Amino acid sequence: MFQFGFNMFHEISRPFNMTYRCYSVSMLPGNERQDVERGGKIIMPPSALESLTRLNIEYPMIFKLTNKKTKRITHCGVLEFVADEGKVYLPHWMMANLVLEEGAIIQIESVSLPVATFSKFQPLSEDFLDITNPKAVLENCLRNFSCLTTGDVIAIKYNSKVYELCVLETKPGNAVKIIECDMNVEFAAPVGYKEEDHMSRADGDDDVTMDEDPASMMPEPAGFVAFKGEGNRLDGKKKKLTSESDSEPQASNPRQPYVRGVPDYDYVVGTLRFIRNYKTANAKDETPSEPFQAFKGEGFTLRTAKSKN
Structure with a gap:
């Protein structure tokens, strides 16, 4: 039955x-x-x-x-x-x-597509190298995708700029599903990329920042410049010189070389350090003052004392 x-x-x-x-x-x-x-x-x-x-x-x-x-x-x-x-x-x-x-x-x-395990992308522009963490940016942008196809040129947007990437390879097939998967990602060199040109350009940028003063690279002001003139006294007397730097003409003072700051290697993320220096230029010559005591001063009265005849 x-x-x-x-x-x-x-x-x-x-x-x-x-x-x-x-x-x-x-x-x-x-x-x-x-x-x-x-x-x-x-x-x-x-x-x-x-x-x-x-x-x-x-x-x-x-x-x-x-x-x-x-x-x-x-x-x-x-x-x-x-x-x-x-x-x-x-x-x-x-x-x-x-x-x-x-x-x-x-x-x-x-x-129905297999789940992706590997993909390889090639940027179509060298501007993609300016991104600090390209894998993190790509991972965030691929959340709006359901699948990838080998040979496609996808477009992603980052910082108001569109980058085009060619899908060179996908595994385990030419078309894969990228929803809820662990996918390894690799990047090929961008189209037209030359390592020698990129290295020489990077070395040139380092030389500028290390040896030259950034202020010297600024263009000279043209036209009216505020507060560029000299001041005159109403009584006709000359200005008194208060320091040695004022006694010398400004043009004779050579520009001080630019010195890079020393980074704080002990810095802890999330902390703020407020460094304050109360010492004056002649702090060594001054004698240590007595500790502060509240209400130690003298008192005065507003009424005048009557004279005794």
Whole structure:
């Protein structure tokens, strides 16, 4: 005897496969959506959400985007389902990778990708070397991405500047999912980078800061300069010289060489040190004063004493 039930057979997985007209995020009605431009997710219509809920797909949702004319492929996640029916909105860098124009037809298919273990990026500009901690910046920016595809040129924004990075390699496949994973990241030398030029430029900067006075590198003031004239006494007498430096003309005093400060190697983060020096120039010649005692002074009366006749 055989007993049949509704859950006897596993539900067959049916992929989501639709075609839409794609537009850049700048064409999306409403306010500007910088959060979409900075990541790797798209905006789809509400009907796509209804179709996806009826299918047995894997979460989080990952989609393969295909431009049938150029055979270019990339992968992405979905951010919202608020687009007009029949339209999807993509980040500008994603449309550039797929060689798509405004209103072009794109095929969107749901896929399942392996979890990333390794990725390698190559900056397209040497300006990326100015970032102090590039791995931390990249990690923060990749939170807006769901997956990576080998060969894509992604765009990240840091300090109001956009940096483009080419995805040279991903493991364990050409397309990987980067949600809740431990991924090792490496960077290749930027496009056009030459180590000799970079080292010589860095050495030149050190020479300037060590040997030259920063004030000498400032341009000479042009035009009116406030408080540059000399003062005159109303009685016609000459100004008395109060120090040896005043007796010599200012032009004869050579500029003191610039001396770098000595860093405090014992500094502890989170502490403030207030150093105050009350000693005067002639502190050695002064005799130590008596300790302060309160209310030790003499008193006076405002009334005058009457004279006795």
